[in-house]
Amino acid sequence: MTALQRLFKFNGGVKPAYNKEASTGLPIAVAPTPTLLVIPLHQSIGGPPRPLVKAGERVLKGQRIGDADGNVSSAVHASTSGTVVAVEMRLMPHTSGLSAMCVVIEPDGRNEWIPRQPFDFRSASPAASRDFLRDAGVVGLGGAVFPSHLKLNAGKQGKLDVLVLNGAECEPFITCDDVLMRERPEEIIKGAVIMREMLSAGEVLIGIEDNKPAAIAAMEIAARAANRVAGANVYKVGSVPTRYPAGGAKQLIRVLTGIEVPHGERSTDYGVQCFNVGTAYAIHEAIELGQPLISRIVTVAGNVGQARNYEVLFGTPMKDLVALCAPLPDSDRLIMGGPMMGFRMPGDDVPVVKATNCVLVGSTALFPPPPPEMPCIRCGECAKACPADLQPFEMYWFSRAKIFGKAQEYNLFDCIECGCCAYVCPSRIPLVDYYRFAKSEIWAREVEKEAADVARDRYEFRLLREEREKQEKAAKLAAKTAAGREKAAAALAEAAKPAATPEEDAKKALIAAALERARTEKARVHPENTADLTPEQQAEVTAIEARRAEIREMAKPHLRPDD
Amino acid sequence: MSSYLFIILGAVLVNNVVFVRILGLCPFMGVSKKLETATGMGAATTFVLTMACGASFIIDRWLLIPNQLEYLRTLSFIVTIAAIVQLTELVIQKTSPLLHQVLGIYLPLITTNCAVLGIPLLNVSLRHNFLESLLFGFGSAMGFTLALVLFGGIRERLEAADVPVHFRGTAIAMITAGLMSLAFMGFAGLDKYK
Amino acid sequence: MNNSPYFLQPASVQSVMLRVLLALLPGIAVYAWFFGGAVLVQIVLASITALAAEAAMLKARGKPLMMFLGDGSALVTAWLIALTFPPIAPWWLTVIGVLAAIVIAKHLYGGLGQNPFNPAMVAFALMIVAYPSLMSQWSAAGFTDFAPQWNAIFGTRQLDALTMATPLDALRTALHTPEARATVAGVLGNDASFGNIGGKGWEWVAAGYFIGGLYLLQQRIITWHMPAAFLATLFVITGGFALYDPGRFAGPGFHLFTGGAMLGAFFIVTDPVSGCTTPRGKLIFAAGIALLTWIIRTFGAYPDGIAFAVLLMNIAAPLIDMYTQPPVFGHKGKKGGSA
């Protein structure tokens, strides 16, 4: 073992049965190209990529079919050459059983690559090489699928003390990193060299659990070769004690360097960064061979005749992949990932994606349903097992009662959902389910809170705008009337020159003008209706007038004098 | 000196004003839902009670006894307590409006808190001098705050317990208070060592 | 349709509770050997009542019976009550105690895992406050013939021959009567109820509990924090005061091996539901109980202060937990590595 200073310890952790031997017997085989490839567009953390192809187009192997949406995203590529059948919503490999946009490609069997040329990252600027990696679709293959180009930023200090390569792979059944390290250590180290130069890191520590001796030996040979080239003892392999979850990024950093990176803070601020060995291999392929990330090593294990690791193209339906390993008849479910953190698949025709490090065929015999849940007796076993030193029974107590404020006070978001607490709980409580429920509720509320704040700002701006419009209208009106008044006053001012007091004259003139205007108006419109009558009408009128006079004479003695 | 210590210890633990003397139950039940409000109320009552004990002693010794007006004792104590509470409310409204809103009606209700009137009257009957009555007032108020804070801690956990529906809320709080006073009975007989 | 993790470590609440009952057996055997079969009758009586009460409450709350009944937590409470009550207490006293524990202290708060107070201690405290005389009539070591004991439990109670006070009670009354001007050594020396270290016979029962406690520690059902802190604090306080004034204060040997000290240290204080859960919290919790027990035993009105001490610290447990939360990963100040 190359010289490595003392290791550190993290609290908690459990030792489940590893069942790794079954799938490491045979070397990596290349899974045949399926009849139909369903490649989801959104395969990494960050914004969903926009489709670049339409139905009917012909694509080459490695051609970009989904453009990264902004910087916090990663591109998606066609896994083989063929014609795009459709760009539509398809079932996703996610416990929700929901669908999302996928590009469906029918392979033409010619496997024709796009023109591939290596990218000279040494001469290019760091930002350019990071953009290249983003467009090559390189994401963390440890399971988090975080876009790697964001992590390749050296951060404030501009340099890094330690670059950690995570080959610990502590989850039971999964051996994809193990066989990758055994068969292709040189490419991994080449990837590490590239990353070390991009991050200008001091030394490179490769953490591998001590239950993988073959992998440790292979990586040490490659590391020694790289040290000779680098001329300094820079690449070291560290044999880490086997304990789940030693493979967690923060836990491995703690064991190898003693640094505890708190939740919510970037590890580059602590001079350390952790990458999966598979990611290092992908970076080597992208930069030195110009091949974007279109396939990965996937372990197929569990309730199958012969467990084995395959190099699988993204988009291959899991059904075809599992069929290669002769699944036993009583298998009833597919789990993506391992038994401790894996997700149950809604169906068996969901595609393999960048996050699929293992397809675990489950059965009631292999994974019996848990006994009914008993109340928590606060025995503290989970607190002993928690690798993040949390108090799981307190978080459970408040998450169960949906009092999320208190759950957050007990650092709910520091939980890495590793499953150790639920593994050891004597009351068999599905603790991780409660924490996932509480986290998604809190995230949903935060999204609602932001939406409410935006709505309040827009509402207040609207009130402001209405106020402003009212004032403008009033101002315009006032201006118009004022203008009208001046015009009238000016006109009268010339007409009535004598030195009457100016405004009182103006007012009198104004009234006079108004009256004059009214009278001419009235005359023009309503002529006296007794003026231009025909002779007969005139005679009729005089007769009526006469009768009226007679009546007045008769009525006089009765009326009071003033009528 | 040790007699002063015994007064305080006696007031806080042995005959705790809430659990043993069963005084001041309405704020005890009303405000102890959350720990912050419980501590806020405890602090306010401590301030009021200590001031009240001091003021009542002065009024009693220099105003009521020389003029043989002992029968005015309760009346004058209540007036001074009401004034002190009003003063406290104004101070709290200025310093922390949230506490003022959350304590709500229970802040002016300190006036009617039987502990706040009971302790000064006890001071008079136990013929404490000025310092003793201050310490006794302060000790009892600390006992009240202790009871309130402990009860707040338990209730905050009970909030999430799967209590049968009919016992939820105040019912289970009453039962818990009963069991707490049962526990405080353990201190019975301790103060005969004064 | 469950989510990850898909396989679990073999463990269950039943196995935890059964192992606790197993750990109680040595103590019970020695108890029955020295003080006759009465205690076994009490244990059976308490167990039946507890299971009946638990079943009734579970049915009332509409919870599935078999699953909860089988978890054995009611049995543990029943056995603890039977062991802390006087063996020749009348049958109805034990029944009322168990009912109070199971119904009021446990199920009213929501059943297993949600009771803020230790059910057994609630029962003991209630009964000693309600029936002080009956609760202080214990059988003497050596009187092991069964007939009068059975009669005392179920039949008419002619008490004189059998009963006497506990050693703690005897010592306390002797010391507190000023005229007698008794000293600890004097009382321990000549009174029949005292053995060489603690109470006659009781010291062996305490040794039995100690062995049971070691088994629990080995099975990792309880952590060392609580028993160690409790016994150490009791030892230090009683030792200190015994040196200061041997006449008035009994030594640590006496206090540790009489009354409920040993039973309390391993079985009562370590009740995970009502006690503290953080490592530092457990130390403070157990030390607090030891201190209060000693105060009540020496100055208080009740012979054995374990029950009241446990209840008092149960009241303070949520607050102690709140303020002794261990630092979370990454927030530990002393880590050299964090920049």
Next chain:
Amino acid sequence: MLEALLVMALGAVVLGAALGYAAVRFRVEGDPLVEKIDAILPQTQCGQCGFPGCKPYATAIAKGEAEINQCPPGGEEGIHKLADLLGREFKPLSAEHGIEKPKSVAVIDEQACIGCTLCIQACPVDAIVGAAKQMHTIVAKQCTGCELCLPPCPVDCISMQPIGESVESWKWKYPVFKINPTQREAA
């Protein structure tokens, strides 16, 4: 008897003076609590609580004129938060103010819209884009689902459609207790 009156009068005067001084010195203006309450409300300005918007409802609650369970868009969770903040008892949502509906977004049926701009003036957050006699459409991201644009529309072409769950916004469900129903109703 006289001394008694004298003493009481003296007490009243002294304490009255002290309080008068304190009242002046500790004057308090404004009430920051309204902002705290307003921060909890969902800002849909829908008026279902009987007040013309969330801010007036918040001031009413602060002054104690309104109950805390009159806001259907805020739902049970909003009432719990208000109860915690104000230390009041939790009350279920009052029926006459409406029921809690799943969050939904208004959608205009392009065929029926005649471009009368009435809904544009009614929308509290200006989420509707369009001009007189031109086609109108609603910006889904900004629509808060307050349904204020439904009544003024003469041709009733606006309908409310609940927002479906996408893979990103999918929420983990509360772990169902298969064995004891009471625990589920308690949680």
